[in-house]
Amino acid sequence: MAKTPRMTLQTQLVLRTLLESPTEARYGLELSQAAGLPTGTIHPILARLENTGWLESFWEGQGEIEKTDPPRPRRRYYRFTPSGAESARVALAAAYQGGATSARLRPADGLGSCG
Numbered sequence: 506m507a508k509t510p511r512m513t514l515q516t517q518l519v520l521r522t523l524l525e526s527p528t529e530a531r532y533g534l535e536l537s538q539a540a541g542l543p544t545g546t547i548h549p550i551l552a553r554l555e556n557t558g559w560l561e562s563f564w565e566g567q568g569e570i571e572k573t574d575p576p577r578p579r580r581r582y583y584r585f586t587p588s589g590a591e592s593a594r595v596a597l598a599a600a601y602q603g604g605a606t607s608a609r610l611r612p613a614d615g616l617g618s619c620g
Contacts, residue, residue, distance in 0.1 A: 509592070510553045512600040515542055519550045520593045523560075523583070527590040530563075532580035551583050559589035 510516060518540040523531065525539075537547040554560040562583045570579055585593070 508557070509596050510550075510557050510559075512596055515540075515546055516550050516553075517597060517600060518542060519547060519554070520597055523585065524590065524593060524597075527585050530582040530584040532565075532582050534580075536583070554589075555583070557592075558586055559592050560584065561586050561589075 519536060519542070522536055522540040531539075533544060533547055533551065536551070537544045540547065551560065551562070555562055560583050562581055565580045565582060570576060
């Protein structure tokens with residue numbers, strides 16, 4: 506597994522959002538809205554987290570899109586790898602202890618001992 510990604514405030518927001526439901530797959534726009542960040546910020550962060558091995562991604566099936574009304578583009582979903590959620594919790598705790606947090610960050614709902 507690659508090294509820990511830079512724990513910018515935006516990265517912390519994305520990780521906290523994903524940790525709200527750590528086993529659920531979520532798509533980029535959904536994460537963008539939940540974290541309060543623009544999609545142009547979210548997608549590079551998701552790519553970095555995937556490169557570290559913390560996240561995995563997949564495209565939704567074509568049949569799922571055909572069922573939507575009106576039709577829409579396919580979504581790319583992201584979810585934690587088996588060890589990714591724990592790595593994220595540890596990194597967030599370290600960032601918090603190191604003072605790399607801000608009042609902009611939401612409460613640590615569902616983070617266990619990281620809050």
